[in-house]
Amino acid sequence: MSATPGPDPRRARARRWAGVALVLVLGGLGIAVFVTAITPHGSSQVIAPSTRATEVPTVADVIYVHILGQVMRPGLYELHDGDRAVDAVAAAGGFTQTADPGGLNLARLVSDGEQIVVPAVGEVPAAGSASVPGKVNLNTADAAALDTLPGVGPATAAKIIAWRQQNGRFSSVEDLLDVGGIGQSKFESLRDLVTV
Structure with a gap:
């Protein structure tokens, strides 16, 4: 009567590693699906900043612009003297899907202390973005x-x-x-x- 060979330890080890690899792959896919599910979706339009000659800004060249309304990240942004509205929109992450890009002159120069409001589609644009109301x-x-x-x-x-x-x-x-x-x-x- 011949002895039955026992389980091959190399095969058992290979199966174990294959199982670990499969668990890691499935875990990674699960994380990817979770991240995709919690990430905001929509057809937001990201605006590229205007291209200017690269120069090191001085303190006098720094300006602050408050941008709100239909942009991805409304807030106060540090820009540079000579930047345009397109740079402010780009700093704020671009337009939301409900923004009306035609409601804002993207080519105009922005000034220190200015507030820019990006309107939604169908919304009446704010009358100018002067830094002093009424002027x-x-x-x-x-x-x-x-x-x-x-x-x-x-x-x-x-x-x-x-x-x-x-x-x-x-x-x-x-x-x-x-x-x-x-x-x-x-x-x-x-x-x-x-x-x-």
């Missing part, structure tokens, strides 16, 4: 906003925008005196209605 911001206003000022028509509004494009941001309200067609008397009528 027209010379650095961000478009021709229509400038045209609301007394004594400023389409031609003067175009000159203000052209000056801004040629010289950069207005550093003070008094810079208006450098714009062609704005003399001392017109400046005095605008001084308390504008901000930078």
Whole structure:
């Protein structure tokens, strides 16, 4: 009578390792499914920041912009002088799926202390994002906003925008005196209605 061979220890060890590997793979898949389930979904649009020459910012170049409304992470963001609204949206993680990207001029320059509200689709956009309520911001206003000022028509509004494009941001309200067609008397009528 021949002896029956016992279980091969190598096979038993291989089966054990295969079982451990299977448990690890299934555990990893379970974690992946869990993470996917708790991660917010939707067709949020992430906006890439504008491309500017890379430069080391100085303290004077740092500005703070408060962005809220239909962005992924509303809040206060540190940007750089010369950044645009697209940079603020990108810093806040991009638009939510309910945002109306057309309700915001992404190309406009932002200013220190500004608040930007991104509207939802169908929502009326906030009237300007001036840093001082009730005043027209010379650095961000478009021709229509400038045209609301007394004594400023389409031609003067175009000159203000052209000056801004040629010289950069207005550093003070008094810079208006450098714009062609704005003399001392017109400046005095605008001084308390504008901000930078």
